[in-house]
Amino acid sequence: MTFEWMKIPFALLTLFIVVNYGLLLTALMQKIAARVGGRYGIPIYQNYIDLLKNYALRSAITHGFMFYLGPVFRLTGGVGLLLFVPTIYGSAMFSNMSFAGDLILALYFIFFGSLGMALGAGESGHPYSAIGVSRGLSQVTMAELPLALAVFAIAVQYQTLSITEIVAAQQGGFLHWTLFTNPLAVIAAMLSFLGSMMRPPFDVVLAPQEIPIGPPTEYHSAYLALMQTNRVIFPIAKIVIFMNLFFGGASNWPVFFVKVFAIYMVSVLVGVVFPRFRVEQSIRWFMVWAVPIGIAAILIV
């Protein structure tokens, strides 16, 4: 396969669209959560201002080498995830750097950011960061398990590890989506999705008001801004994978926007209704509910 240089500007364009969409989308989600609580909520453009302000802070201190790299790793995880999966199905422009075995790489990238963050936050030396990291790693590892099972189930189902081919197999009406051809895998994956979105009931990692805000407690200024950037890219990149694997992908940008919004809404709706789980509760919850469904999904394929 020859590498086409033209892909780079297109990939950057994808990134640009996703960052802006993500900034607006997360603000919208916060607004929805605020409305549920009877508040008016933040202005829709608030995320842009916060980002600009954090980049504009004049001073920044460091706690060491990994402290710098933590946010960078995290952002790499988000951007990498986005760039290696086909964003828009059937479009040469926006299929990005996808290749034959990209599904495995995507799974790896989902985890990569958390590890980088763990190292960086550990270096900051703040006890709350350490608590947050230990909680985060155990919960993310646990939430990853049903997802991995679901991914294996559909890899067996479609006999491929290429996301593009999986999307291709789901074309032709929504009854071809994995959602209907293999509902168990989708349920397991969506439960795992709830666990990895850092929203209630699985937000004990950040746990605002309890361990100030967990791993990023010591991060500020431009470091924090980098992490905020990632905070808007990463969920969308993850949703893109879910959309491609389970919900038939998107063949143009409007469909993309609508589907990402709908999938994101799942976690927000669950989040505004349920209170926070403790770590051992959430791990038990994943063991009892999500993992058996994932195993069943593999067995029936």
Place this chain on the structure above:
Amino acid sequence: MEAFVKPGEKNRLKERPERPVKQELQPRVVKTPDGQEITVEPLKDYYCEAPPRVHPPAYAKIVEDLFNWARAESLWILGFGTGCGAIEMRPLMTPRFDAYRYGIQWRPTPRQANLFVISGYLSVKTLKRAIRSYEQMQNPKYVVGLGSCTINGGMYWDSYNTIKRLDRYLPVDLYITGCMPRPEALLAGFLELKKIIKAGKGEGANRYAENFDWYKANQKQVIHDWDMPDYSW
């Protein structure tokens, strides 16, 4: 500027006997799991001793104006409640007042906050924590004094254990009067603070760095067990 000593009064700071350093802050030798011996010196290892620097506005005016606008529209308050006034901060988060509309949020850590609201009287013990929290915030940062206690001591004027004028110890950008000010007054105050920041006058952090010695002398005058380095980022 000189340290705050009334004319004719002796500087008690100079007479005070040295206090012994607390035990947990003394240097000690620790053995690591793999058998090495390392010296831990809490006052050196856990703090930074560099004094704060002045960070002048670095960019062209138009860029600084944009940044100041962003800083004003994104006020992150440090969730640090002192005195009775803190109880009036909570309603701001609720549906009735909903300060989030104005880009005001609460952050649980001083690293990420840029607005420190001293919400009422400050006991000397709390002042020590307030100073450390303030110094951990990043430049530019703003301080709002809430209620008459921060302005002139209020009803704690002759208390043995509270400070009277906040701006002798921290650079205050804005006072909100009242005992205690209602949430509406707070909102009005925050909108006023936005005007100050947008006009480029919210340079409290730089004032603090410039007059560092004066502030430190004042702080040390009331805090008797000063068991931390002069500057703790």
